[in-house]
Amino acid sequence: xxxxxxxxxVAKYDELPVRVGQAIKIGEHEIALFRLSNGDVRAxxxxxxxxxxxxxxxxxxxxxxVFCPLYDWKIxxxxxxxxxxxxGQVKTYQVEIDGDxxxxxx
Amino acid sequence: MEKRKLVMVGNGMAGVRTIEEILKINKDLxxxxxxxxxxxxxxxxxxxxxVLQGEATxxxxxxxxxxxxxxxxIQLHAGESVIKIDVxxxxxxxxxxxxxxxxxxxxxxxxxxxxxxxxxxxxQGVIGFRDIQDCKTMIEAAKHYKKAVVIGAGLLGLEAAxxxxxxGMQVDVVHLMSHIMEKxxxxxxxxxxxxxxxxxxxxxxxxxETVAILGDExxxxxxxxxxxxxxxxxxxxxxxxxxxxxxxxxSGIYVNRGIIVNDYLETNIPNVYAVGECTEHREIVYxxxxxxxxxxKVLAENLCGIREKRYExxxxxxxxKVSGVDLFSAGEIYENQTTKAIKVHNExxxxxxxxxxxxxxxxxxxxxxxxxDSTRLFRMMTQKQDISDMAEIxxxxxxxxxxxxxxxxxxxxxxxxxxxxGVTKGTIASAIQTHNLTTVEQVGACTNAGRSCGRCKSLxxxxxxxxxxxxxxxxxxxxxxxxxxxxxxxxLVAEIREKGLTSIKEIMNxxxxxxxxxxxxxxxxxxxxxxxxxxxxxxxxxxxLVNEKMHANIQKDGTYSVVPRMYGxxxxxxxxxKIADVAEKYNxxxxxxxxxxxxxxxxxxxxxxxxxxxxxxxxxGYAYGKTLRxxxxxxxxxxxxxxxxxxxxxxxxxxxxxxRLDTPNKVKMGVSACPRNCAEAGIxxxxxxxxxxxxxxxxxxxxxxxLRAADLLCKVKTEEEVFDIxxxxxxxxxxxxxxxxxxxxxxxxxxxDHVKEVLCDEEKRKELxxxxxxxxxxxxxxxxKAIEDETIRHRYYTKRSIVVNTK
Ligand SMILES: Cc1cc2nc3c(=O)[nH]c(=O)nc-3n(C[C@H](O)[C@H](O)[C@H](O)COP(=O)(O)OP(=O)(O)OC[C@H]3O[C@@H](n4cnc5c(N)ncnc54)[C@H](O)[C@@H]3O)c2cc1C
Ligand code: SF4
Numbered sequence: 001x002x003x004x005x006x007x008x009x010v011a012k013y014d015e016l017p018v019r020v021g022q023a024i025k026i027g028e029h030e031i032a033l034f035r036l037s038n039g040d041v042r043a044x045x046x047x048x049x050x051x052x053x054x055x056x057x058x059x060x061x062x063x064x065x066v067f068c069p070l071y072d073w074k075i076x077x078x079x080x081x082x083x084x085x086x087x088g089q090v091k092t093y094q095v096e097i098d099g100d101x102x103x104x105x106x
Numbered sequence: 107m108e109k110r111k112l113v114m115v116g117n118g119m120a121g122v123r124t125i126e127e128i129l130k131i132n133k134d135l136x137x138x139x140x141x142x143x144x145x146x147x148x149x150x151x152x153x154x155x156x157v158l159q160g161e162a163t164x165x166x167x168x169x170x171x172x173x174x175x176x177x178x179x180i181q182l183h184a185g186e187s188v189i190k191i192d193v194x195x196x197x198x199x200x201x202x203x204x205x206x207x208x209x210x211x212x213x214x215x216x217x218x219x220x221x222x223x224x225x226x227x228x229x230q231g232v233i234g235f236r237d238i239q240d241c242k243t244m245i246e247a248a249k250h251y252k253k254a255v256v257i258g259a260g261l262l263g264l265e266a267a268x269x270x271x272x273x274g275m276q277v278d279v280v281h282l283m284s285h286i287m288e289k290x291x292x293x294x295x296x297x298x299x300x301x302x303x304x305x306x307x308x309x310x311x312x313x314x315e316t317v318a319i320l321g322d323e324x325x326x327x328x329x330x331x332x333x334x335x336x337x338x339x340x341x342x343x344x345x346x347x348x349x350x351x352x353x354x355x356x357s358g359i360y361v362n363r364g365i366i367v368n369d370y371l372e373t374n375i376p377n378v379y380a381v382g383e384c385t386e387h388r389e390i391v392y393x394x395x396x397x398x399x400x401x402x403k404v405l406a407e408n409l410c411g412i413r414e415k416r417y418e419x420x421x422x423x424x425x426x427k428v429s430g431v432d433l434f435s436a437g438e439i440y441e442n443q444t445t446k447a448i449k450v451h452n453e454x455x456x457x458x459x460x461x462x463x464x465x466x467x468x469x470x471x472x473x474x475x476x477x478x479d480s481t482r483l484f485r486m487m488t489q490k491q492d493i494s495d496m497a498e499i500x501x502x503x504x505x506x507x508x509x510x511x512x513x514x515x516x517x518x519x520x521x522x523x524x525x526x527x528g529v530t531k532g533t534i535a536s537a538i539q540t541h542n543l544t545t546v547e548q549v550g551a552c553t554n555a556g557r558s559c560g561r562c563k564s565l566x567x568x569x570x571x572x573x574x575x576x577x578x579x580x581x582x583x584x585x586x587x588x589x590x591x592x593x594x595x596x597x598l599v600a601e602i603r604e605k606g607l608t609s610i611k612e613i614m615n616x617x618x619x620x621x622x623x624x625x626x627x628x629x630x631x632x633x634x635x636x637x638x639x640x641x642x643x644x645x646x647x648x649x650x651l652v653n654e655k656m657h658a659n660i661q662k663d664g665t666y667s668v669v670p671r672m673y674g675x676x677x678x679x680x681x682x683x684k685i686a687d688v689a690e691k692y693n694x695x696x697x698x699x700x701x702x703x704x705x706x707x708x709x710x711x712x713x714x715x716x717x718x719x720x721x722x723x724x725x726x727g728y729a730y731g732k733t734l735r736x737x738x739x740x741x742x743x744x745x746x747x748x749x750x751x752x753x754x755x756x757x758x759x760x761x762x763x764x765x766r767l768d769t770p771n772k773v774k775m776g777v778s779a780c781p782r783n784c785a786e787a788g789i790x791x792x793x794x795x796x797x798x799x800x801x802x803x804x805x806x807x808x809x810x811x812x813l814r815a816a817d818l819l820c821k822v823k824t825e826e827e828v829f830d831i832x833x834x835x836x837x838x839x840x841x842x843x844x845x846x847x848x849x850x851x852x853x854x855x856x857x858x859d860h861v862k863e864v865l866c867d868e869e870k871r872k873e874l875x876x877x878x879x880x881x882x883x884x885x886x887x888x889x890x891k892a893i894e895d896e897t898i899r900h901r902y903y904t905k906r907s908i909v910v911n912t913k
Contacts (some may be wrong), residue, residue, distance in 0.1 A: 008908060015900070019648045020622075023905040037623060042645055048297070055664040058652045058712075060629060063622035067658055069652035 007096060007103040014100055021057035021066065024104075030094055031104065032057035034077055036064060040101055041095045042046065042077040049073065049088030057088070109137045110126065113198055113208035115188040117142025119558075120398040121214025121381025122170055127406030129178060135410060138180045139206055141198070144237055145185035147172050152395065152526075152559045153426045154241045158269030160618035162560075164238075164604050165597060169557060174730070191357035193375045210409060213354055213373070213380040214367060217347035217393070222257065226319025232341045235266045244340070245605070245616070248273035251339030255279075255328055257316055259286035261426060263344030264303065269426040270342075271307045274615070278336060280311045281327070282345075290424045290435040294451060295458050295474040302431055302456075311336070342805055349384045349391055364391045369416035371405040371496070381405050389421060394422050395558050396526045398594055423471070423484050423525055425561055434480040438462050438470030445469065452713050466494045481522055515566045523565050526558035534566060538573045546570065587845075590620050590629035595844045599635050608636065610646055626651060631845040633730075637768050638840050641880035653730035656902060657888040658715055666715060667708040669729035670722050671765070674739040674757035674777075675703025681724060700729065702736030702774065713905045719889035726889045728766060732846075734773045737761040738786065742779030742796065751796030753779035756825055760794075763829060764836060766885035767878075770843040770852070774809075788816050790830055791849040797821070801828050805835060805861070806853035814850040817858050819865070834865050834874040841874075 010024050016035040023046055024031045032046035033057065044066070048054035054070035061067075064077050074083040080090035094105040111429050112128075116119050117140050125138060142148075146168040156162035170379070175182040183200065190199040191548040197207050198716070219234025231247070233240050247254070252275060254269045259281035270277045285296035300310055315331040319341060327337045349364035360366045360374040364386030371379050371387075382398045383391070392398060397420035404417040420608050423436035441447050445462045452458070455475065461483060462470035468487040473480055486493060517523075519532030519677050537543060537552045546566050550557040587595045598617070607613045610632045614624060624632070629649040637643045653659050658666035670685065685705055689697050696708035704727055710718055719726075729735060740746065742753030757777040764773075776787035779796040788792025789809035793816050795802045807816025819835070822828055838861065843852040853861060864870055892898050 010906065010908060017901045020901050025907040027904065027909070052662055054660075054662060058656060058660065060626045060649070060651060060655075062624055062626075062629065067626035070662065074625070 006106045008106065009101055010104050011102045012100050013041070013097060013102050016102065019061040021059060021061065023055065023057040026104065027077075030055075032063055032066075033095075033102070033104075034066060036061065036077065038064075038066075041097060043093035043095050043104055044075070044077065044080055045091040045093070047077070047089050047090070049082050109135065110209040111207060112138045112210045112212070112641050113142045113206055114138070114212040114214055115191075115198065116140075116212075116214035116216055116382070116384070117144065117148055117182065117184065118167075118214060118382065119148070119395055121212060122148040122218070122401055123399055124214065124381050124402040124405050124409075125180070126170075127403050129410070131406060131410045133178070136210075139176070139208075140175075140180060140182050141186055141188045142182065142184045143187040146238060147175065147182070147184065149238065150558065150560075151237070152427075153267035154235070154238065155269060155559065158241055158244060158266065159272050159427075159429065160269075160616065161429065163593065163597060163601050163617075165600055170796055176701075178608065188305060189354060191353065191359075191378075193357055193359070193378060196377065209377065211378045212405070213359075213378065213384060214382045215350040215353060215384045217342050217383040218350045220346040220348050221343050221347055222316060223386045224316060224318055226321065226325070227343070229321050229325045230323055231321075231339060232319060232326035232343065234343050235262050236300070236347075240342075242504060244270060244342070245273060245341040247276050249612075252276055253278075254340040254342065255336065255338040256342045256344055257328075258344035258346065259283075259310065260289065260344060260346070261287065261424065262347075263342070265427055266342045266344055267308045268303070268306065270340075275340070276309075277307070277557065278309045278311055278338075280314050280316060280330075282313070282315055283315050286310065286312070287426075290439065290472075291433070291474070292439055292460065292472055295433065295435075295472050298456060298474050299426075299431065299433060300459055303428070306428075306430065312634045347383070347393060349386070351384055354380070356386070360387075362386050369404075369418060370408045370413065371401055371417060377410070379405055387417065390419060392420065392422065394424065394526075396422055396528065397422060399554075400525055403913075421488050423480065423790070425477070425480075425525075427559060427561070432473075432475055432477050434471065434473040434477040434484075436471045436480075436484055437468070439472060463493065464651065466492050468493060481525070484525070485520075485522060485911070488814075514565060514572050522568070524553075524555035524558070524562045527554040529553050529555035531569065532567055535573055538570060542798060543572070544574065549663035550593040577841075583722075588625055590614075590624050590628050593617065595631065595635075598632075599639070602635060603639060606645075608640065610636070610649055624649075630654075633766060634770070634845050636882070641877060642884060644677055654732070656712070656715070657726055657730065657892070658710070659730040661708065663709075665709045665711055667706050667729070668710055668715070668718055668722075669700060669704055669706045669727040670724035671761075672704040672724075673761045674737055674754050676739070676758060677704075677756055682865055684722055686722070688718055691721065692718060700736075702729070703738050704736065711905075712815070713903055716889075716892050716899050716903050720893045725765075725887040731766075732771050733766075733767055733769055734761065734775065737775040737777060738790070739777045740779055740784035742777075744860075746779065748782060749779035749796070750798055751779045752800065753777040753785065753794075753796055755783075756794065756801075756828065759825070760829070760832065764833070766887075767840075767882060769836065769840055771846050771848045773849065775832075778906075789813070790816060792835065794832075799823065801825075803828065803831055803835075804859070806849050808848060808850035812848065812850050817853065819858075819862065830871060830875065831865060833878050834871040835861070837874040837878040840878075840893060 008026055018035050022033045024033055030046040032044050034042045046055050046057050048068045050071040054079035059066040059069040065074050067074055073086045075090055095103040096103040096105055143648045150167040150169050153162050153167040184798050187201045188198045189201050197205055199205050219236050233243050254270045254275045254277045256263045256279045259279050267277045267279045285293045286300055316328050317331050318329040320327040325341050327335050329335045351361045351365055354365045355361045365380040365384050367380050367387050371381055373380055381401050401417050404415055426433050445464050448461045450459045457475035460472040461468055467490050471483050517531045521531050523531050534555055541552055543549050546563050549566050556563045586592055613632055630651055632651040633646050694707045698706050700706050737757040739754045739757035743749035773791045775792045776785040776790040777794040778785040778787050789807040793804035793807055802821050803819045804816035805819045808814045
């Protein structure tokens, strides 16, 4: 079976603020996009892994982590893993940067 | 009996130790006066290296704070030098024109960095490494410049270089010899050390003789004898130290290299003594504290009339305080015909050990990479133990058989744990038992162990752990701000202030944060501290948590609530109409009255927030902030028959004056116009109650989690006085509370009486209010700003929707 790869243009790199998450809706996907201090751009599903839910885009960004704005869980922006002592996993999306264009790859 | 007058010149490590020893023997013998050139109380000079390397704070290196002098009735003239001694009249003269008579005089003037006799050393940016000022200069230079050169690869030079690298500078170490630390290490150990330091980022230029320092006013570079040159923005001279003897010499005291003293630390002049690095004893000048402390003890006894023990000279061992480096050296370094060496060189593990033996006795030790044997070998050396039947097994022990090292349980009682102070395991263990000591600091205060270079602190901790068991863990923990730092919030603020740090990033860099950009606990706290310390501080919005960042309260479904300001709980028909219109226009699912006498709109989408605010045209009520929330008022004299005062107008004015101010946690106020107290002012952070002829001011009340009735702070006559007191109170709370500490907890911690005392002082009140109003001037309405500022809307309040076909 053939798997097609879709790239969706989501933002201009220069317009992405550093350390401030951006909420993006692509079709059915709710995504939180983060530009880090080191220049990388990372994307997570915009949904707190906490059982009570919530968004992640407004969380405090520190290095390669975001703190859940509602329950203060620390979540890796690299692999979506919730850090100790809490547990959980957030879905990550692949990001591609091409010149000034930032894409999410499905 | 009248006390004798004891004067000491020099407020450094050896001198103050002498005073401590005297006080231990007899507190009442002397009237003590100390002159110290540096404007600080006695601090731990050794640990300047640790401060530079970010491993200790300024506070931590103070050994005897200002209060110590006060408590012991010692007259300290800090920042004042003695410039002349009249040994006939027995008087000293200071550079501030002070003349003090003495019965006994101690000279403890230490050393000065040896400044090479070459052209250019007087340029700006050329310094030694000796005192707090030098250290501050380096930390400051690292902020503005890139390139540092350290001249001299001895102990001081390497510690300075390592610190400068950690401060982000590019560092060259210039050394005259072919290997570094040649006074303490042989070539093999030196090469191992050099490799390690190179890996840490230090560059070495060996066999280079500096002949000139280049530049105009400020240093620009160095020239070497071979004609080559290098660039430099900062030059640290660490080519050695020279005893500071000028004062003694000019006063007719006999001086060779140092001030000559006998075994009782007496100079050639009666009643004049010398101790520390400025002395020369049996032709030796010392540069490490251990022998100086031995001198201090003998001198103290002598001054107290006990002439039993002589000072007969010391054998010293050296360690280097650079993290990642473990080395120890003592006695002779180089082999010759009369010595035999035992050596182990494990290139695999990076360990090198050499012991030099003459006539069956250890005369020299060099250890690199593993110094566990150092105390044991050093003891064998100083006690001149016969080693013929133990020799080479010293090194290659099977695992688990280590006789000493970190295994404190197995150490004999007479083994020295603190080399600087010569304190044995037995002394520490019995002090722990008899004085119920639980922390390393207490052990230091009691026995002096660990108070100098600090290397043995981990051993002391092990010993505490071993002696106390579990009790140790419960007491040893201090409350740090968060896991990113070892500092408590009080220590942090002191550090920020002391070092003049002005941004979160700088704080994290300079104070050695363990995480890259902090966490959700320290970032908001640091942002808050900076805002308090500097009225003009520019807020770092992205270091605030969601509600304060968004200027709205996030709800569990990711929507927000909006609460417009309603000063004093008083509103108008037109404001109500606007609120109603917004509620309809945005399909607001819930409109509710809050506990603070205002109206909240719940369930607003993030991307609608700026539009909602624009439609409302009312400032933010800050219902989300650690700031003044509401001032609840009763109707008061305007309408109520009991009212004695106009509570509404006072409440409105209070809210207008103090709104938006960042505080450690939220602040709620209430104003009632009579003691019936309909505004429930008795459970507010600040509660005002009108009485005949004035107002009562209550503080520290809380109606929430830690329910607490407010305390009466004072009674005043006019509204102006209310503003004056409340303003000063708020500012004092801001400056002294821990971050997130409500007034109810804070007032119990610092004490109501203390707060009263501060606020009674008119001068202090004035200063507090000045700082407060300067801070207040920096705020503007955040909703209005969001409406007007496109970038803010773009950063915080947009949601992109992209319609795609992802099939
Ligand atoms: C960076 C650094 C690291 C060190 N590391 C170690 C180590 O790891 N281990 C170790 O054992 N030792 C170490 N030392 C050495 C140790 O600090 C000194 O041996 C010790 O401080 C000497 O004590 P002192 O009292 O003789 O002199 P100081 O501590 O220098 O005190 C002398 C004081 O007298 C003041 N003074 C001088 N003249 C006058 C005057 N006319 N009037 C008034 N005041 C005057 C000076 O300003 C100074 O404050 C280190 C030193 C430095 C600088
Ligand atoms: S507190 Fe007193 S003045 Fe105010 S409303 Fe109640 S009764 Fe009236």
